[in-house]
Amino acid sequence: MTDIHNLQDIYTLMKRYFEGKTSEDEDGQLADFVRADKSNRALFRQWEKEWEHAYEVSGNTKEEWELMDEALEDAARLQKAKRHRSRVIRMRLLQAAAMVAFIAMSSFVTWLLLENRNPDYYVASVPYGSKMKLMLPDSSVVWLNAGSRLTYASNFNKKNRRVSLEGEGYFEVTRHEGKKFVVHTSGYEVTVRGTHFNIQAYKDDPFISTSLLSGEVEIDRAGERLVLQPGEVATLDAASGILSKSRMGNEPNAWISNRLNYNAISMGNLARILSRTYAVRIHVLSPELYRKKFTISLRNKETINDVISTLQSIALFKVERKGKDIYIKSMQKP
Template identity: 30%
Template structure:
């Protein structure tokens, strides 16, 4: 607002303005009221609690006294009027900027509860499948100046290409950086490893001050206990088939198998003897089959048996 406009407002408040000036400022006040509405509504959307009146009440209170020829403004000088209006607009601008900063610092998350698989498309067009028991977290400012997410669990990413802004997945002690590609990341908190399988494109896998560029068809595995990186050629279908309800196990421990069954079937599995956890299993688990059917198949292959008690399963050696 220019200095002339401030001076005219002061004249109106003093009752010294001409009729044309008063009519002009009445029209201007309507414009300012609309602006105040926009700022007030923006603050409401981000959940800020204002200690001011609503824009309607504030402006009605001011305008109600503008053109009354019988009202005398003895208590208010010209500069008091200027201060009142500048405080309203400057304060609104401050709260609007502060609201944007608070919004940028907030996080949102998407989860796939145990027993479910979730599919979501992020703001930049990136498509993500979340396996059971997984959570994806990102800033509210995602897609403004960064494309960074935090993964706990397992997810299959199909990243929208953007050469200027890389897509970064933070997964425990590992980080995967891409510009546009398809890959799978598995990083459950209780797992002893973090693994990434590249389906197409190119990604940079980093962990423990080590970094490797991956090619399609490769698996990079970070061992949490030793801090080593292991790199192998694999059949990517075996690492992404969980999206369709199947999981391949290739000489996996029963402990690792049990963790996956817990996430898929919402059941708690315990071992009578810690030694049983190291038994190995190879095969395919189909989520369309019942838990009882799946465990019966595992019993036939291994020298173990399962005891059921509602949502609890105990693993014993035969």
Template identity: 30%
Template sequence: MEEHKHIKDYIVDYLLEDEDEKRLDPVLAEWLAEDESHRKEFDLYKKIWKESHRYTEPEIFDPDLAWEEVNKINRQKVYLRKSWKNILYAASGVAASLLVVLALSFMGAFQKGSEVLVSMSADYGNRSEIMLPDGSLVKLNVGSEVVYSYDPKKKTREVDFQGEGFFDVSKSKEPFVIKVAGGLNVKVWGTSFNLQAYADDPVIQASLVEGCIELEKGNEMLRMKPGEIAVFDKETNKIKQIEGVLSHSYGWLDNKLYMEDMSLSVVCKYLERWYDVEITLQPGLGEKIRYNGVIQEETVTDVMDALSRLSNISYHVKGKHISITSK
């Protein structure tokens, strides 16, 4: 049914109704009856709502005043309904325990006079997204974590980040600074960009779609223009621009991996993160084999089948472990 596309609107409306007026909309009732998984998802949303109220005192909750503290420059007004829609939409598809943490963190942002703190993570094998209190949207790739804080006294927006994410940062005169492993700071203005900053990768890569960002580490600084790609080498502490196809750097948004003379060992690192598996390579094989092209497969075995057709390798799967050898 067409209404299924907007089912979260019906869920939010139900949760926001007074207890003595709660009733199931016919569309919501039909959706719940379609599949047991729908009932479980609905129960999960109700759990978030119930748990968060245990930690929030309604009499001190002033959404209009809170939003003014978070974003005085934008002068955005927010209502209780909009706040809970942000929470519930961000919650879809995430583990129950993490959902409760997200809800409680978000509600903590509206305590009068307190610092805003919101966090979200995506485990290996999963992706997620989060709407920050300032209106910025962050799409998280697998194995990523973002912690957002706003200090009303210093009037600064700061993000501790690791992993990979696509940021769409709202414009504001208040600074937006991302801190990543290796001591690199990314200063952001109203901007869209991809940031790859896994802790165990030797480099951090930023790909700017629009707006302006500045990479800074000690005396090293680079201000980027739209369409540019830059990397920070953790070993040398150097920042430099590199050549490349901009859209390929965030192909993960479409579940695509673009390989440009990419070694098998690097390909396997992506697969381990994307599919939450462990891959063992025959010694010496990882750097010997290289690939060009793009892969977009549904399962890790589909990917391995494609790689084995492109190169002289064979693989064996046992549970979440994959071993790769030459044919």
């Protein structure tokens, strides 16, 4: 482990970091240094600029720095709220053929170890504009969408297979006889043995939904139970508390391959999804436009400006952008 008590050591570590040669422990030390003081971050920014001038740095490097900023801020907020020590570890983007226990769709995600509990808890937190893929200790695979958080105990796969999800996750759960896999959300629990399913449970969405692609799952809301078969969706209306079941109309896990396909989605719901996907804040100012429904297919190679332009060709509206804030309002009728 590198000792970073002087600037020369830190500078050397920084260079190794940009070359992708640092270990997880060194990544954590570097993140601690940046997070410790504003002047440290400013110094690190200066070194970053020097590095960019000396080497050809890909466009992704700048985006990754923004994601690391968000990860650090997220870690600091949770640390203050929970009063537990946290650590931030950089996860490298790996090729599928070389997949190991954790694979990040972007180069920076937040990993928190919540200590002083019995047992300890691990938290994977993904910032807006990013995605993450990880393998749990029982070999189950989870994709986390932008703005999502997955929590599980350090004794996972020993005494229990329980995880807690806030946001959106696609699960491919391995089957282990006698060990159920349970996903806790703010609205209900999903119990499975071995299956593929997608859960959307963002706290600012008006619903929580579980879409089953294969196998069988059971939804439990305070004793009210629904059993899903492949092709079915369970939806909890957050306002009314009504839990219902329907046929799957969209491809719920298209987002893991950078696609968005929606039939008859309202502008309000679409604005929330696009805000998370592109790390912006979209404000729909017209109630009529907020309720208007669209059928849209995106490959996620489009920029947010491309997406807004496409929507404008379907429904006339005005757009005003101020930094990360995008304001949408209806055109005035003549």
